[in-house]
């Protein structure tokens with residue numbers, strides 16, 4: 001290493017960055033829409049900051065590619081979409097009594113209702129706001145999480161129909177969520193399809209005429225056409241990841257991973273054999289070697305469970321984290337190879353330039369690709385590529 005080798009670097013690059021390929025996101029949305037049966041529409045799920053990719057740019061790109069709906073978990077996320085200028089249909093489904101229900105009704109959000117308490121709050125908010133609340137009734141068809149149990153469904157449906165008659169609400173949707181769609185053939189899938197068909201029939205017999213009935217997440221969108229109904233709620237596949245190895249690879253469905261996580265090496269140095277590496281000395285250099293320091297740690301979402309195991313592309317080869325992942329950094333043993341400080345380390349990306357994928361990190365850490373991308377921390381700047389401003393809309 002000498003000073004000449006650093007000539008030409010601007011010194012402006014962040015040590016660690018997530019490049020977000022919005023052209024790939026748009027192409028993923030289009031590829032998913034081509035699979036839809038019976039004229040179903042697509043909801044791009046942008047909760048949790050767009051699965052870590054940045055909610056607003058991803059929401060905008062998904063709209064540009066024809067997402068008729070956006071999906072959020074919390075009303076706060078949905079309201080942030082409105083604050084950024086999104087005027088299309090938005091459903092949010094994770095409610096507590098504090099809402100904010102009235103703000104959601106005033107912002108024209110579709111709000112999910114899983115029980116009488118939530119219906120009453122939606123009705124109260126509608127009266128206070130002097131308008132009709134759009135509500136979607138959620139059935140628990142077997143996931144055991146949110147949604148009304150089959151035993152409570154007829155009463156919820158009847159109460160919603162009565163509220164509709166007063167003009168306080170309009171029931172725009174009936175919906176549910178699958179437990180095991182990422183394990184195609186799992187026996188619970190058939191049971192949930194049947195339970196959902198029954199919930200829809202009960203609601204329709206009670207006089208409800210929803211715009212949309214929906215059940216499918218990404219794995220059901222990719223593997224179970226009979227679950228498409230009027231709308232699919234795709235999250236992870238929009239970001240180019242497959243829900244599971246059993247479902248397939250992204251390429252099987254024409255999907256391309258949207259995020260590439262890369263770092264500039266913060267240190268490269270020769271060390272003797274027998275040198276301990278990182279906290280706890282869980283790695284010791286087998287002989288004299290070169291160590292490279294990657295400025296990415298568990299505060300950035302690099303899983304500590306991938307200590308000694310996580311894959312990374314450095315100096316043209318796939319290598320493995322040496323020793324523990326720390327809060328801000330980890331070390332890679334370059335063996336007989338060399339690199340220079342500032343050289344690139346790619347933690348994951350689409351995988352077609354030899355770099356690992358988020359799925360590879362998931363396997364190394366005993367988790368799922370969803371968690372790998374979603375946990376990328378706030379210290380990591382998201383750098384957007386392929387931005388297409390929409391005419392007349394504020395740039396977010």
Ligand SMILES: *Cc1c(COP(=O)(O)O)cnc(C)c1O
Pocket residue numbers: 045047093177216217218219233234235236237243
């Ligand atoms: C997160 C979520 C989705 C999206 O699931 P993916 O598997 O990422 O497509 C759909 N519906 C609900 C209710 C969710 O919470």
